[in-house]
Amino acid sequence: MAMALKDKVVLITGGNSGIGEAVTRRFIQEGAKVSIIGRSIETLKKMKAEFGEEILINQGDVSKYEDNERAVQATVEQFGKLDVFVANAGVFDGFAKFADVTPDALSDAYDFLIDINVKGSFFGAKAALEELQKSNGNIIFTVSGASFYPDGGGVWYTASKHAQIGLMRQLAFELAPNIRVNAVAPGGTLTALSVIPPLRPFVKIVDNETKANSIKKRNPLQLAQLPEDHVAAYVLLASDAARAITGEVISSDGGLSVRGL
Numbered sequence: 094m095a096m097a098l099k100d101k102v103v104l105i106t107g108g109n110s111g112i113g114e115a116v117t118r119r120f121i122q123e124g125a126k127v128s129i130i131g132r133s134i135e136t137l138k139k140m141k142a143e144f145g146e147e148i149l150i151n152q153g154d155v156s157k158y159e160d161n162e163r164a165v166q167a168t169v170e171q172f173g174k175l176d177v178f179v180a181n182a183g184v185f186d187g188f189a190k191f192a193d194v195t196p197d198a199l200s201d202a203y204d205f206l207i208d209i210n211v212k213g214s215f216f217g218a219k220a221a222l223e224e225l226q227k228s229n230g231n232i233i234f235t236v237s238g239a240s241f242y243p244d245g246g247g248v249w250y251t252a253s254k255h256a257q258i259g260l261m262r263q264l265a266f267e268l269a270p271n272i273r274v275n276a277v278a279p280g281g282t283l284t285a286l287s288v289i290p291p292l293r294p295f296v297k298i299v300d301n302e303t304k305a306n307s308i309k310k311r312n313p314l315q316l317a318q319l320p321e322d323h324v325a326a327y328v329l330l331a332s333d334a335a336r337a338i339t340g341e342v343i344s345s346d347g348g349l350s351v352r353g354l
């Protein structure tokens with residue numbers, strides 16, 4: 094079968110773990126060169142050791158504009174262009190309850206989480222823009238069931254994931270006809286998605302089995318989803334086969350929309 098992303102150059106934030114790592118692996122199989130931004134040098138180096146020339150690793154923080162800009166420049170220096178930007182890096186609030194959290198912790202949590210989930214998405218898209226204009230490329234945001242329904246997280250996470258939808262829709266409108274902008278909304282997935290430090294005193298960290306059971310119970314297909322379950326949606330949106338699709342969200346969530354969370 095033909096490779097869907099042959100000769101495409103892709104930049105993925107958080108491509109060193111969880112959903113971003115699964116997307117990175119699949120995109121490379123589909124013929125893309127992939128550049129990833131991550132925080133942990135150990136996992137970045139692991140990906141480099143595995144994929145060699147097919148991958149470029151960039152250590153950085155998506156909430157800092159210059160780190161996004163540096164990664165875009167390095168990607169273009171190494172691979173000659175940029176076709177697809179995937180804003181995937183994110184952090185979680187652990188379902189912390191608004192009523193329990195002190196005003197100081199609320200404020201710290203707001204800055205910490207919104208800086209990464211929302212400002213990181215703005216910054217990545219802005220840093221990639223000029224190169225995507227040259228390539229008539231596309232942007233994909235990793236959003237969530239929490240972009241549409243309550244109880245996919247607490248207020249910080251839910252508000253951040255709703256905000257990404259607004260960013261995606263407005264960019265799809267403003268950047269047409271050159272650049273397509275879409276999103277994938279995974280449902281609950283077994284990853285190491287981390288709870289931000291300011292909210293850790295207010296949440297119960299659950300073990301993987303409890304998490305798997307609660308994810309299964311919520312979605313009609315009764316899937317404890319794995320990162321690999323979502324990659325097909327990213328391949329479709331990134332590829333030229335989706336040339337008529339923009340401003341759209343593909344939910345990959347075991348059917349949450351049939352019932353809500």
Ligand code: NAD
Binds near residue numbers: 237
């Ligand atoms: P993950 O923790 O495995 O992946 C997130 C990645 O983002 C990690 O590599 C992390 O180090 C990186 N990251 C976090 N902050 C960063 C920063 N400031 N700069 C650079 N990198 C940073 O978790 P995941 O579940 O694969 O999360 C990926 C995306 O999927 C997130 O946007 C998350 O909100 C979304 N999502 C996850 C679930 C789920 O249940 N796991 C469900 C829906 C959506």
